[in-house]
Structures are given as structure tokens and as C-alpha cells.
Amino acid sequence: MKPLLTRRQSLLLGGSALSLFCCCPPGRAEPHRYELTPKKLTDGVWxxxxxxxxxxxxxGGAIANVAILDSSEGAILIDTGxxxxxxxxxxxxxxxxxxxxIARVYLTHFHPDHMFGNQAFDPAKLAATKGTIDGMKEYGNAFSDSMYRAAGDWMRGTELVLPQAVVEGAPEDIGNRRLRPLxxxxxxxxxLALFDEKTGILFAGDLVFLDRAPTTPHADIERWRMSLANLSAIPSAMIVPGHGPVESSVRGVEQTSRWLETISHMIGDAFERGLDISEAITLPLPDWTKSIALARYxxxxxxxxxxxxxxxxRWPRIDERG
Ligand SMILES: [Zn+2]
Structure with a gap:
């Protein structure tokens, strides 16, 4: 026996029936909501x-760690999502x-998963290095396009907001908390990494990834590894990576450095052997990277x-050849 309604017809009917009871205007779904679950690291730090x-x-693009610190002057945030x-x-x-x-909001760098939440805050309270603000100006529109493409409706109404405060090298005193900018x-x-003198916690931003493969679209691998060597010399009680779990060890610093060394060696070697880009992409990764999320990607x-x-x-420009 033939069904009374096709699947498509019943879906359409179901949709219109649902809209009778839905508070949203027709054609507009309920906006997505982020469920933020804070993890307490120590008193006054989450x-x-x-x-x-x-x-x-x-x-919805919520892939980066964000920190909240209490101070006698108000809440301090590190990155805005x-x-x-x-x-x-x-x-x-x-x-x-x-x-x-909110007393102060620091941005560790200009990447979109760390700074498109700025709009919720007073721009005078947003602080970043000059280089980060310059990067936001240069790449902000392109980042906005790619975030809307990748995360869809979560981005609705999001616009770029530039910080008004510039972080330089001097210690930042906010109420009873002193943060050392690195x-x-x-x-x-x-x-920008930040060291909290009160707790010894190092907020490393995306200089450190742990158990999640680092991203490299704006990376200088040599410089990055030098920065990691400097971070590993800081006697920190805990390290908060930009991505991955918080640990009271330098495992994230060492793993990020090892990853960068591994991929730059693999890619450099593939180039020297004359492989083209599609061949280099298919090379196998070493076994130790198997436990790292998104390693292949x-x-x-x-x-x-x-x-x-x-x-x-490495290739001489054609106009420079003798
Ligand atoms: Zn990131």
C-alpha cells in the first residue's frame, strides 16, 4: 500500500507544525549557545x-583555552574566544x-579563535601587543570570512573589535595581581605569554600546544623553537597551553618543540628530495605523534x-640567474 505522505511531505508538514509552537520568527532557528565549563586551577584562577x-x-570555533583570573580590582581574562x-x-x-x-582582557595573539569575542568587552579594557593589533588589522576581514564559513551561525553578529591598550614589556599590576608579560x-x-607572579602559572597562548597538533599559518619555526626554549627556563607551577590540557610540567613546551622539529625536518627533507607538494603531504608521520589530536590534519x-x-x-629567482 502506498504511504499517505512521502517522507519529504511529512518533513515539510512537521516543520510548519513546529513553527506554530516556536517562539522564533519563521526561518530563524534558535541561536546556538556556548556551554562554558570552568575548571578551577587554584584559588582565583579558572x-x-x-x-x-x-x-x-x-x-562553534570554541577550540582555544580561555583563562579567568580574579583580582581585587576585577576579573582578568586571557583571550576572548x-x-x-x-x-x-x-x-x-x-x-x-x-x-x-571586568578589569582587563589580554589577547595572546591575533588568531580568530582567540579574539573574535572582543565585541562583548569595552575596547579600552582590551590589551594586546602592537604586533597583535597590527595583525588583527591586516587579517581581521579574511579571518571573519573563514570563521563564518567554518562555524556558520555561531558567528552571527560578530565583528572585529580592536584593543585600545598596548602591552609592552613592563609588569602589569591589576589590583592585587601582578602579571609579567613575555x-x-x-x-x-x-x-604574548603571561606569567602570574602570585600563583606561578604561565599562560603560554599558542606558543604551547599539548596533545593537539600545533597550527602554523603564520609560523616562523626557528623563532618559535627559540621562544619555547625561553619558556622552558621559567620556573612555572603550571602551564596553560593555548590548546590542550593544563599540566604542572613542561610536557607541552617539549612536545610543541618536538613537533615543530619533526615537521620542519620532514618537509625540508621532502623538498630536498624533489618531492612535489602532493607527495610531501602523503608522507607517514612518526609513531610518537599518534596520540596527538589532529596530527595528520x-x-x-x-x-x-x-x-x-x-x-x-631555496630556489633562485629567475631574474637573478646569471
Ligand atoms: Zn589558537
């Missing part, structure tokens, strides 16, 4: 962990945890970023 995935429509909606959820959470308004580079041309992306750099550096 982290919300990002998902160890690439940016997608399920996670991927979207306006994330920034708003973060502000609410920070006020709940500390019972105070101006470095390598992951991007300007990376980020290796392939790194080949795409780094192969042109090798070509530019």
Missing part, C-alpha cells in the same frame, strides 16, 4: 578548555566566578604553509 578539534559547526556570542558567555561567567566587573614570537609575528596544512616558504628560500 580555565575553560577548548575542544581538541578543528573549527566546525558543532563546536571565537565569536561575539562566546565573548558574551565568557563575560557572564567571569562576573559569576569573581563577583566583580613578548615573544614564532607562532605568529607577535605572541595539521601536518597537511603545514605542508601547504611551509612548502612555498622553502621554495621561496
Amino acid at each position: 580555565v575553560t578548555r577548548g575542544s581538541d578539534e578543528a573549527i566546525n559547526e558543532r563546536n 571565537p565569536s561575539r556570542r562566546f565573548g558574551e558567555a565568557l563575560m557572564t561567567l567571569a562576573k559569576e566566578l569573581t563577583g566583580k566587573p 613578548l615573544m614570537r614564532g607562532h605568529t609575528p607577535s605572541d 595539521e601536518y597537511e596544512r603545514s605542508v601547504m604553509h611551509l612548502y612555498p616558504q622553502f621554495e621561496a628560500a
